[in-house]
Amino acid sequence: MNHKNMKQKLEFVIKDKTIVSIVSIIFFIVTGYIVFNYMTPEWKMYQNEFQSVVEEKLGVDRAATVRGGLQQVYVKDLGVTDRCITCHMGMEWKGMENTENPYRSHPKEILVKHPISKFGCTPCHGGQGYATEMQSAHGFAPFWEEPLLGKELAEFYVVSNKKAMMQMNCNTCHRYQKETNGMDVINNAKQIINNKGCRACHIVNGRGGTVGPDLTYEGEKSAEQFNYERIKGFASMFTWHVTHFKNPKELVPETVMPSFGFSSSDAQSLALLVMSWKKAKLPIEYIPGNNFRDIPSSEESEKEERMKNGPGAFFVQRRCFVCHSVSSLGVEAAAQIGPDLALAVEDVQSRFGRTLDDFLMKPTGTMDVVLSTMIPLTKEERLEAIGKLRQAYELKKKERQSVVKNK
C-alpha cells in the first residue's frame, strides 16, 4: 500500500466521519425537540393553572385531589369520546362557579337532566371531542365541520342571542317537542313553521305537501350541496339558509317559494332549525317522553280536517290552496302568493279581459305553467273548478252585501 493511496483513503474517511457526526447532532436536536414537545403539551399548562386556582379558592387539600393527565368522557351509547375535560377541569366542581374558563364549573340546572357522563360535551356544544389542543378541540380547524357552537360563532354571524347556536344541537333529541324549556330560538322557529304553513309545500317530520323538497332530513345535507354563486361574502351553509329564508328568489330565481319577509333573527332561527334535522341514531332513553313522532296539535288537525272536508275540499285536495285562499269556502292559503279565488270570477275578467271559463280552459302566464306541470287537471276537473268558483263567488257577494247592510 503506497503512501499517496493511504492519504486518499483517509480523506474520504474523515469526510464520512464528519458527516456522521453532523447528522448525529441534528438527530439529537430533533429528538430533543420532540421529547420536549411531548413533555410540555398545552393542556398541562391549563392543568397546572387549574390546580393553583383550586388552591387559591378551596385550599391545598382540595387542590391535591385534582387529577392529572389526559381526561376523557366516553359515552358508548352515543359513540362519543370527549377530551374537553382535560382542560375544562372544573366542570363538576363545586365552588368554581365564578372562575374564568376553562376552569369554570358547568351551570348546574341543566346537568341534572343532562349529566356529563351520559351526554359528553360535543353532542350539545359541538367541537372536536377527539382533540387535545384548544384550536382543533374548538373545531376551528381545517377539515372539521362541527365548530364549537358558542360565543365566537354567534359573534361571527351577528346572532344577538349568544346561546342561540347551541340550540341547534339540543334539537337533535328535542326535535319532536313543540316547545322546550330554554330553547327559545328553536321554539320560535317551530312556531313559524306552523304559523306560515310551511307544510303546505314541504314534508317536515314526515307530514306535508310535495310541492317543495322534503325537509325531514335537511340537516343531513353537506355544505357542498348548495349553490353559493349569489352569496356575497362568506360561503357557508348557515349563510345560505339565512339568505334563502329572507328572500328565496335572491338565491334561486326560478323558485316558487315566496318571500315571507322574515327578520334576520327569525331567518337565523329557521336556519338553525332546519340544520338540526339530522338522521340521528339515538338510544330510546335519550328521546324526551319517548316521543318519536311529530304529532299535530288538536288545533292543527281540526283546521286541516275542516279544510279537507269542508265545501272547499276540492281546492285543498288539488293543492291550489298552497297559493290561493278561497275565503268564502273556508280555504286558507298556506302562503298568500296568489289572489283569493273567491273573487276569481270578477278578477279574471278585469285582469285578463276573459271569462273565468275561458281562462281555466286555456290559461296563460304563471297559471299556464302551474296547471301544465305542478297541478295537471283533466277537463272534467276544470269544469268542476269553474262550478265551485262560481259558487264561491256567489257566497262572497252575499257576504259583502251583509257587511254593507250591517253598516
Added chain:
Amino acid sequence: MQFAEQAKKIYNKLVWTWNPGSEKESGDAIVKNILLHWFPNKISKGSLSWNYSFYLGTVSFVLFSILTVTGMILMFLYVPSVERAYSSVKDIEFVVAFGWLLRSVHRISAHLMVAVVFLHMVRVFLTGAYKNGTSVGSNRPVNWIVGIVLLLSTLLLSFTGYLLPWDQLAYWAITVGTNIASSAPVVGEKIRFFLLGGNTINQNALIRFYVLHVFFLPVLVLFLFLYHMWRIRKDGGLAIADHESLNQKPEKALPVKSKTYSLLGITNGTSVHVQTTMVNEEENTVSSVPHLIRRLWLVTLATTAATILLAILFTAPLEEAANPSVTPNPAKAPWYFLWLQEIVTDTTLKLGFITINGAFIGGIVLPTLLIALAVWWPYRDPSGTGSAGVWFSSERKKQNYAFIGICVVIIIFTVIGTFLRGPYWNFYWPWESWPTMPVKF
C-alpha cells in the same frame, strides 16, 4: 456453561469489529457475520462513490425499513374497520404518545419511497447499469426487471395504505384510482370488483387493502429486495466495477497462495498462473468493513433524520371522515398517479360519434405500454459493454434523451395534476387562488 458458550457464539455472529486492525480481521468480519456476509469483502471505490449511485437504492431500503418499523407499531393502534378506522387514526393523532410523529413519519417515508425508488430507476437507466459488463455470469437485465416489479409493488403499497385512514382524501383517491381500473375493456368492472371485494368502497375493500398493505406487499418487497441484492453479487457487483476493470491494463499477477478444494480435502499450493485484471486492486478497492458499513450507517442515519425533520414540517393530513355522498372538488388520485389522471382527462376526446375513452388510454394502455417498454429495453440496447456503469455514455446518448423525455413528461404532468388543478379539474396558476370551498358554519 454450555449455554453461555452458545450464547457467546451467536453473539459473535451478530457483532463485528468497527475498527479492524488487519485485512484478515476485516475479512473475518464479513465472513463470520450473519448480517454482513452478503457484502463482498472488498469493494471498489467507484462502487462506493457518492456520485455514481447516489445511494438511492440504499435510501429506498432504509425508507422501507422505517416504514416497516413505524408500520408495525401502527398496527397495534389502527383498527381496520369502517366504524373505527377514522377514530382510531384521530386517537393516534391526539392521544397516543408520539402517535402523530409515528403517523407522520410513516406517511412521509411512503411518499419519499415512491419518489426515491423512481429516482433510483432513473439513475440505473442513465448509468446503463442494467447492462452486462465484462464479468462472467452476470445477468443485469433480470435485476432491472426485478426492479420494475419493486417499483410497481412500492406504488401498490402506497396506494393500499392511502385508503386506511378512511377520510375523504383516502376514500375519493381510491374511488378515482379504482375507477380508472374499471375502464379496461371487458374485464374492467371485474377488476374493480376484485380489487374492492364489491361494487362500492366499503368494509370489504378496507380489509383487502389492509391485508395487502400490512402483509402481502411488504413481504413481496422484502423477498424481491433480497433477490435484488443477491443478483448484484452474482452480477459481479455494481456495473461501475465492470467499468473500472476495463480501464485497468491486464498484467501478469504474481502467483497467489491458495487452498484448493479437492475430493481428498484441502491441498495447499499456488493458483494457476494467469493474467488477471486485479493488479490495481490495492489502489482501487477498500475493505467493506469498516468503509462500506460506515457509509451504509451514514446513509441510514441521514435518511432517518431527514424523514423525521420532514415529518415535523409536513404533518400527515387527516380530512373529514369518509362520506360517500359528498365528492370533494377536485377529487384527486394519490399524487404519483396524477400524471395518469391528467392524461385521462386530456385524452377523453369526442370525434363525431366515437368517444375515445380517456380512462382506457391513460389508465390502461399507456401504463401497460410503458411497463412493457421498460422490460424490453435492456434486451434491445445495442450499446457495447463499455457503456455499462457510466453516466451518460456517449454511445447511449439517444436512449438517454428518449428516457429523460419520458420522465420529464411524467414529472410535468404530475406537477400540473398536483399543484395546478383546482375544482372541476380547472387549471390554476400557483398565484391564482382556488374558489373557497363552502363550510357548514
